Amino acid sequence: MSKTIILEKVKSTEKIVRQIEADNVLVFEVDRAVTKLDVKKEVEDLFGVKVVKVRTHTLKNKKLAYVKLNPEFPAVDVATKLGLM
Numbered sequence: 001m002s003k004t005i006i007l008e009k010v011k012s013t014e015k016i017v018r019q020i021e022a023d024n025v026l027v028f029e030v031d032r033a034v035t036k037l038d039v040k041k042e043v044e045d046l047f048g049v050k051v052v053k054v055r056t057h058t059l060k061n062k063k064l065a066y067v068k069l070n071p072e073f074p075a076v077d078v079a080t081k082l083g084l085m
Contacts, residue, residue: 006038006042009028021075025066026043027065030064037054039065049069
């Protein structure tokens with residue numbers, strides 16, 4: 001059974017870096033067909049964190065997933081591992 005990749009790309013802009021630091025939120029670009037639950041499971045499995053909430057925003061042909069982490073799992077640590085910080 002092959003595992004499909006849900007998280008296509010990690011987004012990093014000045015505004016997103018502020019969200020990482022202030023709101024404990026990571027932003028990923030995902031396929032438009034992916035559900036919030038799929039994103040939550042994938043982030044928890046890949047990074048070993050607890051997800052509190054997933055919000056999505058669709059722009060033209062892209063879908064952005066804003067993933068809020070539990071306060072005991074700093075988004076800054078995950079972003080550092082991904083090379084964003």
